[in-house]
Amino acid sequence: MAKTMAASNAAPVADGGAGAVAQMPDVDRSFLDWPFFEDRHRDLAERLESWCAGLSVDHGDVDAACRDLVARLGTDGWLAHSAGSLDVRTLCLIRETLARHDGLADFAFAMQGLGTGAITLFGTEAHKSWLPQTTRGRAITAFALTEPRSGSDVANMETMARRDGSDWVVSGEKTWISNGGIADLYCLFARSGGPGPKGISCFLLPGDAEGLEVVERQEVIAPHPLAHLRFNEVRLPEEALVGAEGQGFRIAMSVLDVFRATVGAAALGFARRALSEAAKRVRERELFGAPLAELQMVQGHIAEMALDIDAAALLIYRAAWAKDRGAERVTREASMAKLFATEQAQKVIDMAVQLHGGEGVRKGAVVESLYREIRALRIYEGASDVQKVVIARQVLG
Structure with missing residues (x-):
């Protein structure tokens, strides 16, 4: 052990x-x-x-x-x-x-x-090829789900995929797509049928497909490759369809069911680093002739940070363990893990910045970079308020 x-x-x-x-x-x-x-x-x-x-x-x-x-x-x-x-x-x-x-x-x-x-x-x-x-790191991938007018409300997406003979023709836009502009392969969701979730299908689209346009590279507070994409009558073969036609919403939710808890895990990593940096800081920094760590108020902050981290870890690894044990869906557990871990990590990192004083907001400081990194995790793959809706629906059944 x-x-x-x-x-x-x-x-x-x-x-x-x-x-x-x-x-x-x-x-x-x-x-x-x-x-x-x-x-x-x-x-x-x-x-x-x-x-x-x-x-x-x-x-x-x-x-x-x-x-x-x-x-x-x-x-x-x-x-x-x-x-x-x-x-x-x-x-x-x-x-x-x-x-x-x-x-x-x-x-x-x-x-x-x-x-x-x-x-x-x-x-x-064929897809698994x-x-x-x-x-092996030879091809970069992207998950193209979010649109300008449908983020958390995936079922209202507007990007269209229509049949043209034996091909599919895709038209529309996606935004805030991670790895957008550098991906070799996009997992693309588009509406192939009527309104609602049953009208969505999933496709594989190569990064060099004719008609794929990078409209804008989007810059954010913690720099990552992000892009707004436009699909100008992009033609795809029949075999680009993943699963059955109309199964796209189910596919997207199944993928997120696996990976949502991992967002919480990333937040947990940021929070652990913030606590470690804060603990080091309060041991070394003196105030009124003694280390900050000797102040009871500071000790209280450190205790709360440690508590939040352990509670988040328990939720995250419970969700992961349940999925690995064969649970078909862990929507409730994964949403709880993602919500709690990201929200508490924001609090932990904010306190780490506070305990660093002016050094905490110096550009390039570890806790300053963590402060920028954590914010997006409370939004992507299901914003915090949406996770509350998901959890409530699961509880109310």
Whole structure:
């Protein structure tokens, strides 16, 4: 069994500089002894921790950084876990660890899994021919679901896919698409039938398809490759359809059911790093002739941060464990994990910034970069208020 393993290795700081690193303070990893995990999970976590010790990311060019990260994650075998027989506990452990070291590394890994989730769960053998390329880091994937007028309300999407002989012709727009503009393969959802969820289908669209237009590259507070896309009569063959016609909404929800808990895991990684940075800060920083850590108010803040982190971890790994144990759907559990972990991580990171004082808002500081990274997680793959609706519907049945 694994004991508490403290990491004291170098970790990158997302400050826009080239290969900037900061010393990783001690991080509590005793949660690996929890009964949710098997020895293979503990072994993976230890190996990934060692791999991350040598991780250095140039955030000056996010497109180049993501291409490089996908290639490295593929070459070194980590992307093998992003497709095929999905183990959600493994996905969560990888995302948590990568996020604690570097937000862009987590992003690069996560999008390979999300972008190929439909292939893994519903694809034909022909569709699965993409997987060796994506898991080896030779092809970048994207999940094209959100539209300008339908984000959380997926069933109201307007992008159309109409039949033309033996082909499909796609017209419409998608926005806030992660890896948009650099993806080699898009998992695209479009309306092929009538209104509502039963009129949506899922397609695979190559990144070099004729008629695919990158309208805008979208810049956000924590830089990642994002784009607004337009489909100008993009022609796809019949075999581009994933699953049956009209099954797209079910496919999208099934993929999100697997990966939603992993968003919470990424938030957990950010929160663990924030607590570690805060603990280091209050031990070293003096106020009125004594370390900040001796003030009871500061101790109270640290205690609340630790409590929020452990509670989030329990929800995340419960959802992952339930899915791995064979539960057909874990909508309630995954929504709870995603909602609580992202909301509490925002609080933990905000307090870490506060405990750093002026240094906490210095551009390039670890907690400043975490503050920017965490905000989007409360929005994407189901905004927090939407998760509350999902949970309530599950409870009320």
